[in-house]
Amino acid sequence: MIKHLRSAADLDAATATLILDTAAEMAALSGREVKKLPALRGRTVVNLFYEDSTRTRISFEAAAKRLSADVINFSAKGSSVSKGESLKDTALTLQAMGADAVVIRHSASGAPHRLAGWVDGSVVNAGDGTHEHPTQALLDAYTMRSRLGRLDGLRVAIVGDVLHSRVARSNVLLLTTLGAQVTVVGPPTLIPLDVAAALSSRTRVSYDLDAVLPDSDVVMMLRVQTERMQDSYFPSAREYSRRYGLDMPRMKKLPEHAIVMHPGPMNRGMEIAPEVADSPRSTIVEQVANGVSVRMAVLYLLLGGK
């Protein structure tokens, strides 16, 4: 098993599949009355959050607690972090406290890589800047597999602000590792350079959402921040929504079996219409539930053994 989960690129197909299989067992166990499992008794998991993200933090917290780990939440607000303590000094503190794993959310790309150099425990990337969010990609893959039965050969469209999206980067890496065909879709200003060369040769680029939808098994809508308008990535929210938003007429272009995903939080009416978000094809609520199982699997596989 790997020691850290810093990037979806840390996972080969076998390891990624093991995580998804383990998550399935964890999901089954989560259905019962006594949800707690003893596997990580006596282990300490630190949630080190430099960005507010209640949903991701509580998902990791629930996962660690269900495995009986001790959880310490170290958030940027109300701690020495906000007094300007460096990441390295914080790392040395966590090290002294005997953290077996540090789950880190940080606004700087690569912060988990730096942290892994300063602590002995495992480092789990819970989102770093505009780089990656590998557990989100795992839960997305898990959701696709449970809805559609497979990942190999699946056609996935990832739509929106790919340039700034850590969810998109991790998903492209993980899904292509697991045999899916990914198309990133958005205005050219929001598609990063050399995306296929940088991430995976199984990646295609399109600027035309309507052309991609009929050949997609999954369409994943990314959150688009309206502030991008100020930087001229697109002219207006209205134009963005018209060209790249998923509304009912567009959803009808999808094949019958296709599903609609969103990592949340959504801008209803911007990248996704409310009636699409609430339709039976949407997996948005499921994604949240699957998040706990996937994170349990990750923590167990990183910390459960020697």
Next chain:
Amino acid sequence: MAQPRADAPSKIILADSDLHRVVDRIAHQILEKTSGATGTVLLGIPTRGVPLAHRLAARIHAFEGVDVPVGSLDITLYRDDLRLKATRALGKTELPAGGIDGLRIILVDDVLFSGRSVRAALDALKDLGRPSSVQLAVLVDRGHRQLPIRADYVGKNIPTALSESVKVALTEVDGADEVRLIGGLK
């Protein structure tokens, strides 16, 4: 515990026909001891306990026409030696539709050795519900208990040295039915 080398000499303790007879005997004993296996659930411990549990259920059905529910109980997350080895993949835990509350549970495993797996299984069981009683059926008891645990049904007692190991093969998993004693021989 020390494992014999892979190329260590081995000998067959139970050939396939012996193994089938032993399974039949356990099935009979269960019927006898549980007054016809009513209110009983067989829970196999992965990996080889699960096919064994299914075989026992099939034999019980063949002998008396009784359908005993079968499930599997993975004990990985409850093991006390998790941290001594590399991370293990999880097995399946599947309870029969009727659950386990108020029923007689018979845990089924291939080899009874230190007793630690059975302890883990009892812990796992307690988180799943409240059976009226728990019994244990094993194909082989090789001795060397480290906990106060004994089996209710034993297919065969095989006295062993600690330097030896007992390897159960089942067609469903290994492609053949046999029990081998490995290592320790001259």
Next chain:
Amino acid sequence: MAYLLKDVSILGGSPTDLAIVDGVIAGDAPEGAEVIDATGLVALPGLVDVHTHLREPGREDAETVETGSRAAALGGYTAVCAMANTSPVADTAGVVEQVWRLGREAGLVDVQPIGAVTIGLAGKQLAELGAMASSAANVRIFSDDGFCVADPRLMRRALEYVKAFDGVIAQHAEEPRLTEGAQMHEGEVSTRLGLTGWPAVAEEAIIARDVLLAEHVGSRLHVCHVSTAGSVEVLRQAKARGVRVTAEVTPHHLLLTDELAAGYDPVFKVNPPLRTRSDVEALRQALLDGVIDVVATDHAPHAVQDKECEWAYARPGMLGLETALPIVLSVFGEKWDLIADRMSIAPARIAGLTGHGGDLSAGTPANLTLVDPSARRVVDPAELASRSRNTPYAGMTLPGRIVATFLRGEATVLDGKAVK
């Protein structure tokens, strides 16, 4: 003090004796001259760096004029041009004279201050360039390095104004609107790492503009740390047209690529950023062709806490003085005439340092360095004389060892060790 260098190879020529008497190269050594067995050693004119950050005043925790001078002497340098982005900024005669005086006191290399082009490097208003030129520091190079003089009108004025005292503007070519938040070269690797890209065009566009401006007003332009193949093409065309432009390349841009950012270790963060393999190849060829005139270190010391952090929060820059010649040797081999020209003669000419970059003939100032080209050295950050440790070459084995350096006949380095 007189020295006799026995059996030294001048620029790779056959072994001969070289005498140093009263600060100049002499025909014969007097009785009692200290004899140095220079068998196997190559004599080069003392190296000249047109781009050094000495950090004093302001960041003496990262480097001082003295520690930087020592690093320079150990690297074979006899003169360095100290960049203006200190605190306070070297934008007045007072600050440049202070730096110049500190250099004299250290006495290990000639420290030639560079003056800021604009007040506070803010790019709004010209600093008193004439006052700096006529100060004791005798400033001839002006640069806002670290920042680009982005306003085209201001750049034009600066280019014109310094003609009065034969000054030169050294431009840090970086279009600021194209590099907002930029962290590394924009390309495949930045996409993978999720770091904001610094596109090559941000450098090329400014160089293209500036060579046209320099051509228009008939001024000299110097381009700092050229880093892209596209910039090389712009320079090649400008030079072919006769534009008075010179350009420098750093040792790290001749060797390292953006792939090194993969581990997010900010020791590889530098501005302009490390580029691609094809850029490195183009820069090497440009230095061979003379399209790029000089190797300049952009020696940029940083305190530990400014590098032991997240990539985005780290300051850009790398140490360079003590490894420059070994890097150039490892890239180009023992091309001594090339090395002497690109690392001593041409930089001395650009900086107007008449006592440096000589030909080691009798009667010229004895500014020279002795190199053992057969020695190999593993770079150990702890052994560097710089006060900082941010070398990207840690653990690399590099050819060439500086055995001795002489500044106006006085040894600043002997047996590979600084004399003070």
